[in-house]
Amino acid sequence: MNLFIALLLICMTAKAQTGQQYPRLFFKYSWLFENICSPLSPPPRIWRQEAIAKEQKFQDLWEAAAPKLFKGLFERYPNRPFERKELTATLSVCPRLIPVGEPLILNVVHFLDSYTTDEGGRKRPPEAFTWMVFHELMHTWLRRYLKSSELVNGKYAAESDVVKDHLHLMALEIVLFEEAGLKDQQKWIEAFYPIAGGGNYHRAWDLVRKIGPKKILRELD
Numbered sequence: 638m639n640l641f642i643a644l645l646l647i648c649m650t651a652k653a654q655t656g657q658q659y660p661r662l663f664f665k666y667s668w669l670f671e672n673i674c675s676p677l678s679p680p681p682r683i684w685r686q687e688a689i690a691k692e693q694k695f696q697d698l699w700e701a702a703a704p705k706l707f708k709g710l711f712e713r714y715p716n717r718p719f720e721r722k723e724l725t726a727t728l729s730v731c732p733r734l735i736p737v738g739e740p741l742i743l744n745v746v747h748f749l750d751s752y753t754t755d756e757g758g759r760k761r762p763p764e765a766f767t768w769m770v771f772h773e774l775m776h777t778w779l780r781r782y783l784k785s786s787e788l789v790n791g792k793y794a795a796e797s798d799v800v801k802d803h804l805h806l807m808a809l810e811i812v813l814f815e816e817a818g819l820k821d822q823q824k825w826i827e828a829f830y831p832i833a834g835g836g837n838y839h840r841a842w843d844l845v846r847k848i849g850p851k852k853i854l855r856e857l858d
Contacts, residue, residue, distance in 0.1 A: 658718035659707045659774065662741070664695045666728040670742065674731030683751045684730040692728065695745065695766065699726075702767035706822075709813040710778075714857070717782050719774070726770065736769055738776035743769060764821035765829070768810075775806050786856050793844065799837035800844065805857065807841055808850035 666688045671679045711718075727742045730752065734744045745766070746752040753760040789801045807830070814823045830842040845853060 658711050659703065660719050660721045660724045662696075662699060662724050662726045662770070664692050664699070664726045664728060664743075666692060666730075670727070670729040670731050670734055674729075674734055680730045680732070680746075681751070684746065684749055687749045687751045688728050688730050688745055691745075691749070695726075695728065695748075698763050698766055699770055702764075703771075705817060705819060706767065706771045706813070709817045710809070713813075714782070717778075719778060720781060736773050738773035739780075741773060741777075743773070762821070762825070765825050768822050768825055772806065772810070775809060776802070779805055779809075783857060788848070788853065788856065796840070796844075797837055799834060800841040803838065803841040804845055804848075805853055807845045808853040811845065811850040812854060 666685065668685065671685070674680075724741050727740065728745050729742055730746050730749065731744065732746050732752075734742070736743050747761040748766050750760065783805055786805070788804060793801060793804070807826075810822070810826055813819075814826070830838045832839070
């Protein structure tokens with residue numbers, strides 16, 4: 638009986654692992670990017686200490702939100718999983734660092750009490766953190782599955798790379814968040830995109846609303 642139960646548990650674990658179509662993330666702070674960011678004046682130690690102390694909190698926030706964020710994506714595209722099963726999500730406290738998807742590097746200064754106190758800024762809400770992680774992962778997903786685009790290579794070819802890189806991603810976010818009833822994420826992107834990225838995000842956001850997110854997503858069908 639014990640052997641049977643053990644084999645059953647192994648099978649259930651294997652099924653659960655193969656059933657998840659997005660990578661499992663491990664959130665870990667790294668000092669490397671702080672030295673590159675500001676070699677003469679690295680970020681204060683208290684920021685780094687807080688980022689390390691909050692690794693598990695970031696992990697828990699993501700693991701609670703990820704199934705809801707990805708549910709609609711894989712209902713629309715059931716046979717398009719992520720290529721990787723596990724990834725390290727590297728945390729940085731370099732204020733100027735732009736988050737990237739490959740490798741996965743996340744700027745978490747705006748989620749630290751010590752940073753927002755020192756700089757007089759406003760701490761961002763939890764949904765902004767989970768959106769940031771989702772956003773960067775979706776860049777990776779789109780690079781794999783969006784093989785060509787008439788919009789990017791045609792009518793909007795003269796737009797900046799940042800604008801072109803975000804047309805399909807923003808369209809996905811609008812549609813997925815709306816269909817899943819993720820109102821906090823919806824409110825966040827509606828507030829964030831018009832003021833972020835030195836005008837590029839605002840331009841991409843305006844184009845997505847003008848063209849229509851569902852029309853843009855036809856290129857993924």
